[in-house]
Amino acid sequence: MIAQNIGFWTIAIVMIVAALRVVTTNNVVHAALWLVVVLAGAAAQYILLAAEFVAITQVLVYIGAVMVLFLFGTMLTRARIGSESDLNNTYKKLGVPVAGLMFAAMVVALSSSFGKEKIPDSPKVISTQEVSDQIFGQYLLPFWALSFVLLAAVVGAIVLARKD
Amino acid sequence: MFVNQFLFLAAVLFCIGVYGVVARKNAVLMLMSIEIILNSVNINLLTFALRNGSTDGHVFALYIIAVAAAEVGVGLGLVLLVYRNKKTISVDDLSEMRG
Amino acid sequence: MNLFSNADAEVLAPLTSGWFLDHAWLIPVVPAIAFALIILFGKRMPFKGSELGVLSMLASLVLSTGAGYQWIQRVNSATEEQFVDPVIKSWTWWQNAGFEFGIGQHIDGLAVLVLFVVAFISTLVQIYSLEYLRGDRRYTHFFAALTLFSGGMLAMVLADNMMLLLLGWEIMGLCSFMLIGHWWEEDVNSKAALKAFFTVRVGDVGLLVGISMLYFAANDWTRENLDVSGFSIRGISAWALSGEPNSTVIMIAAVALFIACIGKSGQFPLHTWLPDAMAGPTPVSSLLHSSTMVVAGVYLVARLYPVFFVGLDIPGGGGNLIVIIGGITIVISAALAFVQNDIKRVLAYSTVSQLGYMMLGLGAGAWMPAVFHIFTHAFFKACLFLGAGSISHSASHHSFDMKRDMGGLRKVMPITFATWIISTLALCGVFPFSGFFSKDEIIDNVGHNGYGLFMIIALIGAFMTAAYMTRATYLTFFGKPRGASAGHADHSAHDAHDAHDSHDAHASSGPHESGLLITVPLIILSVLALSSGFLNATPFGESWERMKLWVEPRHSAFAPELHHAPFMWSKALMSLAIVFLGIAVSWVLSFRLFTKRDPRLVGLTQRVKILGVGHKFLVNKYYLDDFYEKIIVRNIAGPIASAAYWINQNILDGIIHKIASSSRLISGWVYRNIDQRVVDGAVNNSASFTKSVGTAAQPSQSGKVSQYGALLFSAAGVAALVLVIINT
Numbered sequence: 001m002i003a004q005n006i007g008f009w010t011i012a013i014v015m016i017v018a019a020l021r022v023v024t025t026n027n028v029v030h031a032a033l034w035l036v037v038v039l040a041g042a043a044a045q046y047i048l049l050a051a052e053f054v055a056i057t058q059v060l061v062y063i064g065a066v067m068v069l070f071l072f073g074t075m076l077t078r079a080r081i082g083s084e085s086d087l088n089n090t091y092k093k094l095g096v097p098v099a100g101l102m103f104a105a106m107v108v109a110l111s112s113s114f115g116k117e118k119i120p121d122s123p124k125v126i127s128t129q130e131v132s133d134q135i136f137g138q139y140l141l142p143f144w145a146l147s148f149v150l151l152a153a154v155v156g157a158i159v160l161a162r163k164d
Numbered sequence: 165m166f167v168n169q170f171l172f173l174a175a176v177l178f179c180i181g182v183y184g185v186v187a188r189k190n191a192v193l194m195l196m197s198i199e200i201i202l203n204s205v206n207i208n209l210l211t212f213a214l215r216n217g218s219t220d221g222h223v224f225a226l227y228i229i230a231v232a233a234a235e236v237g238v239g240l241g242l243v244l245l246v247y248r249n250k251k252t253i254s255v256d257d258l259s260e261m262r263g
Numbered sequence: 264m265n266l267f268s269n270a271d272a273e274v275l276a277p278l279t280s281g282w283f284l285d286h287a288w289l290i291p292v293v294p295a296i297a298f299a300l301i302i303l304f305g306k307r308m309p310f311k312g313s314e315l316g317v318l319s320m321l322a323s324l325v326l327s328t329g330a331g332y333q334w335i336q337r338v339n340s341a342t343e344e345q346f347v348d349p350v351i352k353s354w355t356w357w358q359n360a361g362f363e364f365g366i367g368q369h370i371d372g373l374a375v376l377v378l379f380v381v382a383f384i385s386t387l388v389q390i391y392s393l394e395y396l397r398g399d400r401r402y403t404h405f406f407a408a409l410t411l412f413s414g415g416m417l418a419m420v421l422a423d424n425m426m427l428l429l430l431g432w433e434i435m436g437l438c439s440f441m442l443i444g445h446w447w448e449e450d451v452n453s454k455a456a457l458k459a460f461f462t463v464r465v466g467d468v469g470l471l472v473g474i475s476m477l478y479f480a481a482n483d484w485t486r487e488n489l490d491v492s493g494f495s496i497r498g499i500s501a502w503a504l505s506g507e508p509n510s511t512v513i514m515i516a517a518v519a520l521f522i523a524c525i526g527k528s529g530q531f532p533l534h535t536w537l538p539d540a541m542a543g544p545t546p547v548s549s550l551l552h553s554s555t556m557v558v559a560g561v562y563l564v565a566r567l568y569p570v571f572f573v574g575l576d577i578p579g580g581g582g583n584l585i586v587i588i589g590g591i592t593i594v595i596s597a598a599l600a601f602v603q604n605d606i607k608r609v610l611a612y613s614t615v616s617q618l619g620y621m622m623l624g625l626g627a628g629a630w631m632p633a634v635f636h637i638f639t640h641a642f643f644k645a646c647l648f649l650g651a652g653s654i655s656h657s658a659s660h661h662s663f664d665m666k667r668d669m670g671g672l673r674k675v676m677p678i679t680f681a682t683w684i685i686s687t688l689a690l691c692g693v694f695p696f697s698g699f700f701s702k703d704e705i706i707d708n709v710g711h712n713g714y715g716l717f718m719i720i721a722l723i724g725a726f727m728t729a730a731y732m733t734r735a736t737y738l739t740f741f742g743k744p745r746g747a748s749a750g751h752a753d754h755s756a757h758d759a760h761d762a763h764d765s766h767d768a769h770a771s772s773g774p775h776e777s778g779l780l781i782t783v784p785l786i787i788l789s790v791l792a793l794s795s796g797f798l799n800a801t802p803f804g805e806s807w808e809r810m811k812l813w814v815e816p817r818h819s820a821f822a823p824e825l826h827h828a829p830f831m832w833s834k835a836l837m838s839l840a841i842v843f844l845g846i847a848v849s850w851v852l853s854f855r856l857f858t859k860r861d862p863r864l865v866g867l868t869q870r871v872k873i874l875g876v877g878h879k880f881l882v883n884k885y886y887l888d889d890f891y892e893k894i895i896v897r898n899i900a901g902p903i904a905s906a907a908y909w910i911n912q913n914i915l916d917g918i919i920h921k922i923a924s925s926s927r928l929i930s931g932w933v934y935r936n937i938d939q940r941v942v943d944g945a946v947n948n949s950a951s952f953t954k955s956v957g958t959a960a961q962p963s964q965s966g967k968v969s970q971y972g973a974l975l976f977s978a979a980g981v982a983a984l985v986l987v988i989i990n991t
Contacts, residue, residue: 053226
């Protein structure tokens with residue numbers, strides 16, 4: 001339990017720092033790389049939360065595919081590899097109170113509803129088989145809808161990006 | 165481990181993502197901030213899946229990952245298109261919605 | 264529960280069925296397959312895919328005729344008072360997390376009737392389009408969309424549950440968009456297509472809400488009593504009549520569904536898309552406005568009649584949403600038809616007005632006459648539209664302007680003229696044309712069921728119908744030929760449709776009668792416009808009311824009890840007199856105005872102020888479009904933005920102006936009293952300060968996405984905080 005706590009806090013701090021760098025850095029490529037750290041941290045947290053399959057998917061899809069997409073996007077829009085000065089809005093300070101407000105709302109809600117509640121010591125671990133049974137059983141319809149979304153996204157991305 | 169430590173981590177990440185969406189004007193960076201938001205939601209879902217011992221959270225986390233992949237694909241397609249037409253991906257220059 | 268099985272089975276005769284009834288689900292499947300084939304192989308076929316479209320519609324027509332014949336046999340095999348069970352087949356379409364969605368057919372008299380009408384009109388329209396669109400650049404796609412459109416309507420008509428109905432409904436919406444915008448290169452057309460799509464979409468929200476409400480309200484009951492889901496039309500009908508449902512729930516569901524019908528059937532106040540939809544090719548207008556798209560809304564009301572019957576308290580009399588909307592629609596659209604110069608627009612408003620009659624009939628409990636009006640209206644309105652197309656195709660160089668390019672056509676186009684006159688008389692409701700038997704029945708029954716005021720409105724509508732149709736007929740076929748139909752090659756009218764100009768060579772040889780592919784459908788339709796009324800000729804007694812026998816469901820657990828007004832010649836003669844009065848008045852006025860150029864009438868709207876205002880009001884379509892675009896759309900586009908704008912204008916600007924004016928005051932005081940050169944800098948500073956405050960307050964409506972995002976997120980944050988605080 002101690003080890004898990006140490007793991008959690010280490011990863012959490014790394015994630016938060018990395019996330020802050022994503023939204024503050026002046027270099028698009030660096031932001032993408034910091035985002036990798038956030039996503040990898042999230043994958044680690046998923047393992048802590050006993051969700052191996054989701055963690056592996058996270059690594060495959062996010063760190064594998066989505067990051068490549070981001071880097072390609074950066075490259076194709078010819079952003080300079082070095083640092084840039086005009087990545088932020090002129091009124092970027094506006095973001096602080098907005099984010100702060102939302103955080104305040106969540107802090108109030110979370111501490112009043114979960115307080116000191118602990119995750120059970122020996123929680124029921126969900127196997128990948130159960131997840132797949134759920135996906136292809138009870139949640140088949142969203143799965144289909146999702147397939148359509150992906151198909152539409154593929155078609156849409158091609159239509160949008162092709163030259164004509 | 166407390167339930168809240170995961171939830172607070174998710175909340176912090178969420179707010180950082182919100183800050184990023186508001187503060188950034190480079191469209192690619194905005195998309196990245198949105199990815200952070202989506203991931204924080206996933207952490208929430210999996211936390212509750214563990215707490216309640218249910219599979220639903222896992223299923224929806226997977227769905228969210230898939231939707232996020234689709235969203236990035238279309239989003240970057242849009243960004244490319246905007247770039248081709250306007251030679252910039254600064255969303256501030258896209259103010260056709262000005263009232 | 265033995266509630267709905269035949270408790271007293273000894274009285275009931277076994278019902279016959281047959282192959283066509285059992286396989287009615289094939290009717291929409293055939294066009295759907297044909298659509299796929301046309302899209303995939305159409306361009307390589309000898310007739311560019313049109314033959315597939317026509318053949319599939321013919322197959323559907325044969326199937327639905329067979330189904331109709333066997334349905335009649337089924338009705339005949341039943342006893343006098345027996346409820347003729349619909350032929351229902353259903354399969355599981357998909358199921359998920361305890362929900363099960365079916366797919367299947369629900370064939371009863373109403374479905375069979377509308378199936379037949381749709382298949383029939385679609386077939387004729389496709390044949391007509393062979394000629395009308397010959398050489399069009401998107402010929403294949405046109406037939407593909409037309410076929411799928413009919414398929415969608417057919418699927419909607421025979422749906423056994425709300426989900427399939429919704430599917431057909433949406434397919435129709437999509438195809439109507441494609442067809443209206445067929446010549447999308449022109450801005451007007453693509454705008455009209457978008458307008459039709461969005462306006463109908465506004466209404467469709469109501470359909471979704473209604474379907475879900477009915478499902479959640481009815482599912483438990485239908486599962487328990489009938490073992491069908493809450494989407495099943497049969498289940499919902501029985502549930503609505505069972506006395507079980509909460510009256511508020513069913514009322515709201517009925518209103519939500521009716522909003523969808525308002526959108527689809529072009530009822531007031533969402534009728535504005537219908538006349539604009541005339542931008543599509545004429546066959547499309549004909550199909551859309553006679554038997555498919557716009558009838559879908561009326562059909563939905565007729566199909567789920569128990570829900571509306573109970574939800575809106577139709578037997579109560581006095582007035583309910585449907586009759587009010589129907590009544591308003593009849594009068595306002597008939598008034599609009601007077602000021603149109605475009606022949607198709609006159610017909611479009613006339614369609615809106617006739618749909619108003621159907622809605623009025625349904626809303627007043629005159630189910631049978633309203634459904635019969637769907638039947639007769641389909642024939643004569645299709646004939647009128649195709650006639651207008653024939654004129655523009657062969658006589659007026661693709662112009663639809665009656666005042667500029669038509670007139671005197673009765674001599675050169677005798678067939679078109681004859682069919683037009685027959686259909687016009689049917690539309691006006693002159694005995695013995697078909698419109699008389701349906702429209703007069705509606706008016707009669709509306710009065711009989713206690714909606715006296717609406718009967719008067721319907722009679723006014725009948726007068727107006729006769730008058731505007733006479734005006735249109737006069738302008739088109741009588742008087743002297745003008746513009747293009749006089750042989751002047753007016754090329755400004757050409758430009759309108761240069762997309763299919765390749766066959767213009769023969770059209771420019773002067774006005775002439777159209778070819779056989781156009782006149783034969785016209786003749787068929789006009790014969791039906793003349794004769795179809797006799798299928799339910801109430802004046803000749805019970806034995807003539809075939810349609811009532813075949814179509815109207817007998818009172819049972821699935822169908823409400825309907826009353827019929829006894830036919831009286833005195834009433835019929837009165838409404839006929841009103842119609843003839845309308846024709847006569849309009850004829851005299853048209854003759855004096857358009858031919859004699861009577862100085863007392865010419866320019867009347869300019870001279871008499873009240874008339875001028877009224878005319879302007881009508882020409883601008885009651886300013887409804889302006890209202891939608893300028894007021895509603897803008898507000899929907901930015902409710903936050905406009906609120907922010909208001910704050911900006913009234914509060915922030917006020918503060919800024921105060922600061923500015925006070926600083927100006929101060930600076931003036933300083934200027935006058937102290938040394939102006941010393942303080943100059945300070946004044947400039949205060950001015951720039953004012954300006955910067957102004958700039959800081961300005962961005963709330965900047966069009967910048969991230970600022971909207973910030974507003975959105977902070978609004979969410981505030982709302983969340985409020986919720987949390989309330990709950991703790």
